[in-house]
Amino acid sequence: MPEVCTIPRLVVAAPQGRSGKTTITLGLVAALRARGLTVQPFKKGPDFIDPGWLGRAAGRPCRNLDAFFFSRETLAQVFARGAQGADVAVVEGAMGLFDGVDLEGSGSTAEIAKIIRSPVVLVVNATRMTRSAAAMVLGFKAFDPELELGGVILNHVARPRHERMLREAIKRFCHLPVLGVFPKCALAAIPDRHLGLVPVGEEEREAEILEVLRELAEKYLDIEGILALARRAAPLAVSLPAGSPAGRKEVRLGVFRDRAFSFYYPENLEALEAAGAELCFVNALEDDLPPVDGLYIGGGFPEIFAACLEANEGLRRRVREAAEAGMPIYAECGGLMYLSRSLIFRGHRYAMAGVFPFDITFSDRPSGHGYMRLRALGGNPFFPAGERLLGHEFHHSRPLDLSPSTLFGFAVERGYGINGAFDGAIYRSTLAAYCHLHALAAPGWAPALVAKAREFRKGGL
Structure with a gap:
């Protein structure tokens, strides 16, 4: 008989890569952990570097959710099993929310969010945008009616007037809450290499970087609003196969x-x-x-x-x-x-x-x-x-x-x-x-x- 997974969960996505979702997700995970919550991080798609950082921020191994590798049933099982014992699960998306391996969006962050029945918060790079940000968010909200887009986090916001216009436009036209606003250049940079971030074990300032990101998340994110959204996740029915008994080490x-x-x-x-x-x-x-x-x-x-x-x-x-x-x-x-x-x-x-x-x-x-x-x-x-x-x-x-x-x-x-x-x-x-x-x-x-x-x-x- 299928078990029912009720863990609060959230997918952090973006319209495109380089929007800031990795650093924001790291800060969110660190801030939730600092509140005494057990956080289970996940990463969409094939990746080793981001999961290393997410695992270090959470204090437990990050798991990958990949709809190219896994059937829908297996993916749900990976999620439910990985989230056991956690208070909240946070999934970092990859690329744009609807980007997959084909025109159907197969393997996309949106597909994974639907499989695990998770609400999505969209990280928007608001550089040189005001009202147009609302048009973009509205398009993402309407693109797939089966997906629950539950809120927006704004990144690279220039000035108070810029923030005010963005907030009012998204509230009026999208009817979505703004769950965080990061000023321009606020996020600390993790050094890059050709495959993305520098792996966590190589960065000597690892603890310092994670602490800075936690402080920024506490300052600029609506943590309670994000938790409330995560708690809206629908129950997930999943059949978990019996675990194999520990065998003799041969x-x-x-x-x-x-x-x-x-x-x-x-x-x-x-x-x-x-x-x-x-x-x-x-x-x-x-x-x-x-x-x-x-x-x-x-x-x-x-x-x-x-x-x-x-x-x-x-x-x-x-x-x-x-x-x-x-x-x-x-x-x-x-x-x-x-x-x-x-x-x-x-x-x-x-x-x-x-x-x-x-x-x-x-x-x-x-x-x-x-x-x-x-x-x-x-x-x-x-x-x-x-x-x-x-x-x-x-x-x-x-x-x-x-x-x-x-x-x-x-x-x-x-x-x-x-x-x-x-x-x-x-x-x-x-x-x-x-x-x-x-x-x-x-x-x-x-x-x-x-x-x-x-x-x-x-x-x-």
């Missing part, structure tokens, strides 16, 4: 987790544990390789820390030896870079693990950006030939001097991958791809990696 999996490698979905790590793995986190900048039966190397920014990764020659050598011995290694994006022969970044060449005989170079423009569809090829260590998988990529790097004899694990049906046609370089039991997979969209991945580690454990190095 293998030890090393997981690179540090400032260079931080891009992991919580569900991926949980799926590995549920499949029987004990996770052993490895700092690739400092540690040697501990006794493990397999490796999972996620994404991140190894190029920023390339000198430190190169200096840890012992780990690089041990990883190369492990791959040669047939230890199962699954690597995504940054992990692929680490397993290459070298990184060529900003005019310098840095030695990497050397599992694959190619070098990695970087460009100012993305080599691959967006959702991916893959088809597993014969010889793939973790997926049967013909299996189709969904994932995503966002990388400015590409391999140089790919050998014609390179073995690939995936044919790319949508996206770019390693060379536009294939992804997932293979060497023995190592697979390194630009594609990021989500365990809930690839349920066979974690059991397959653990099974390979179990086989390796029986044979040993």
Whole structure:
């Protein structure tokens, strides 16, 4: 029988990217937490960086809601399960409210808001607008009658007269409350990089930034009005499958987790544990390789820390030896870079693990950006030939001097991958791809990696 999720919830969206919704959402989450509320953050779509900041602001892991990866039922389950034990859930949207992968808006923030039956507050960049802001908000309100647009937050407001005109226009023409007004240039900036914000673990001023955003939210947001809107969310009926009993830990999996490698979905790590793995986190900048039966190397920014990764020659050598011995290694994006022969970044060449005989170079423009569809090829260590998988990529790097004899694990049906046609370089039991997979969209991945580690454990190095 379906359970009923009644947790107060809110989706923070915008007409377009760069409207300020990330910083405003961070400030809101921090302010709600400061009031003693347990806040569960979510992020729409494939992302690791914003969820890292949101998780740090909330004090509990942020979860991703992705209607491209998940069915409607699975998405509702991810939301309901993630929100368990929380007092309020806050979902940060992505891009524009109605922007999806097609003209129907599939995968959009609006679609997710409807699936989880959540009201939406719209963050509007009010630069050089007065009455026109009301016309824009009214269009968003009328565009989809099934969506509940419950309020507006104004950003980049110039002067008191500007604020007054905006408030009066939205009240008169849109009949919506203004739930916050941020003056021009009020929001503290989190440093950017080519993939967006700098990851939370790299920013030394992290605590200071979050405190500033909390103070700004307390000053400029109508927190009580926002909570009242969140409490209007309709009950959500969802069937939650019974959780799997904790099994015996049969293998030890090393997981690179540090400032260079931080891009992991919580569900991926949980799926590995549920499949029987004990996770052993490895700092690739400092540690040697501990006794493990397999490796999972996620994404991140190894190029920023390339000198430190190169200096840890012992780990690089041990990883190369492990791959040669047939230890199962699954690597995504940054992990692929680490397993290459070298990184060529900003005019310098840095030695990497050397599992694959190619070098990695970087460009100012993305080599691959967006959702991916893959088809597993014969010889793939973790997926049967013909299996189709969904994932995503966002990388400015590409391999140089790919050998014609390179073995690939995936044919790319949508996206770019390693060379536009294939992804997932293979060497023995190592697979390194630009594609990021989500365990809930690839349920066979974690059991397959653990099974390979179990086989390796029986044979040993």
